[in-house]
Structures are given as C-alpha cells and as structure tokens.
Amino acid sequence: MALQLGDTAPDFTAETTEGPVSLHEYLGDSWGILFSHPADFTPVCTTELGEFARRKKEFDDRNTKIVGVSVDSVDSHRGWSDDIAETQGTGLNFPLVGDEDRTVAQLYGMIHPKALETATVRTVFVIGPDKKVKLTLTYPAAIGRNVDEIVRVLDALQLSATHAVSTPVNWNDGDDVIISPAISDEEATTRFPKGFTTLKPYLRLTPQPNR
Numbered sequence: 001m002a003l004q005l006g007d008t009a010p011d012f013t014a015e016t017t018e019g020p021v022s023l024h025e026y027l028g029d030s031w032g033i034l035f036s037h038p039a040d041f042t043p044v045c046t047t048e049l050g051e052f053a054r055r056k057k058e059f060d061d062r063n064t065k066i067v068g069v070s071v072d073s074v075d076s077h078r079g080w081s082d083d084i085a086e087t088q089g090t091g092l093n094f095p096l097v098g099d100e101d102r103t104v105a106q107l108y109g110m111i112h113p114k115a116l117e118t119a120t121v122r123t124v125f126v127i128g129p130d131k132k133v134k135l136t137l138t139y140p141a142a143i144g145r146n147v148d149e150i151v152r153v154l155d156a157l158q159l160s161a162t163h164a165v166s167t168p169v170n171w172n173d174g175d176d177v178i179i180s181p182a183i184s185d186e187e188a189t190t191r192f193p194k195g196f197t198t199l200k201p202y203l204r205l206t207p208q209p210n211r
C-alpha cells in the first residue's frame with residue numbers, strides 16, 4: 001500500500017552527492033523534505049533542482065533538510081550539477097541520492113509505471129521531526145513543481161504542529177488562522193491574546209500566533 005499521512009517515513013542508507021546518508025540519522029530533530037525527480041539532464045528537472053538549491057536558505061531557516069532522489073548515479077548527479085549551476089545560477093547544495101537499484105524509489109512508491117515506466121515521478125514527502133509523513137505531493141513528469149507552495153505548506157504544517165490552529169483556504173504566512181473547534185472560547189481567550197473573530201461557533205479566526 002502507498003505511504004499514507006501519519007506513516008513512519010521509511011529509513012534508508014544510500015549514496016548521495018554528499019556521501020552516504022542514513023535518512024533518519026541525517027534528519028535528526030529537523031523537519032525533512034524527500035523529493036524525487038524523473039531524470040538528470042532533463043529540462044523541467046533542471047529548473048526544479050536549481051530552484052530548490054537557490055532557496056535552500058528558506059528551508060534552513062525552517063529547520064528543514066532537503067534530500068533529492070532519482071534512479072541516476074551519483075556521478076551523473078555530480079555532472080548534472082554543473083549544468084544546473086550554469087543555467088540556474090546555483091548548483092546542488094543538498095544531498096541527491098543515486099538510487100540506481102531503486103531501493104528508495106520502491107520504499108516510497110516513487111515509481112508510477114502507468115505514468116512513467118522506469119523512472120521516479122515528481123514526488124514530495126514532508127517528514128516531521130517525529131519521522132512521520134506529514135504531507136505528500138505527486139506531479140507527473142511534464143509538470144514542474146511550485147517551490148512557493150512547498151514552502152507555504154511547510155509554514156502551515158509547522159504552525160499547526162506548535163499551536164492549536166489550522167490554516168484556511170489559500171493561507172499564506174502572516175494571514176489569520178483558524179482556532180481548533182476543540183478549544184473552548186474561554187481557553188481561546190487565554191491561548192490567543194490577540195483576540196479572535198467568531199463567524200460561526202466552529203469557525204473562529206485569530207491573527208497568526210507566532211508573529
């Protein structure tokens with residue numbers, strides 16, 4: 001069965017562009033993003049990996065380590081990094097797994113044969129500090145991902161993990177959030193000192209608590 005939200009992210013040890021990595025040990029107490037791309041030296045992937053590399057500081061700032069995967073070799077990844085640097089401005093600056101034997105791809109269900117026979121599709125797994133899968137995304141080979149969205153959901157996941165709130169449609173960092181219906185008005189008054197607006201008893205909005 002495919003990995004589901006709340007499952008433990010499978011651990012593995014693999015060769016990467018930054019030497020051998022054991023996922024759980026590497027992540028430590030951090031959040032993690034494990035993502036796959038179909039193939040090195042292909043156009044959409046080159047733009048995506050360049051964007052992840054350019055924005056690495058945003059992930060660092062969120063205590064999040066990123067790890068990429070494809071079924072290419074580590075030597076291939078290293079050669080491709082020069083093209084990424086040349087065309088996208090920044091080369092690889094995070095571990096990229098050389099998963100030639102598809103161990104990681106199979107553990108995470110990254111190969112979807114009806115969409116792409118032998119390579120990994122574009123998957124994203126957000127992993128919490130407890131090593132549980134918090135969010136999954138899957139895109140086909142022809143469609144590049146949106147790193148803004150990945151950063152956005154990371155902000156939302158981290159906020160909801162530390163405060164009793166959830167995020168409404170189209171939420172962005174800084175927008176109002178929703179108070180959990182499990183919290184009474186009385187408790188909300190002390191937990192959310194900036195106040196809250198009640199649209200319905202089950203729909204109460206409060207300014208983002210960690211700002």
Ligand code: BEZ
Nearest residue numbers: 038039042043044045141
């Ligand atoms: C691409 O990155 O452009 C790509 C990779 C594999 C299949 C199709 C497109």
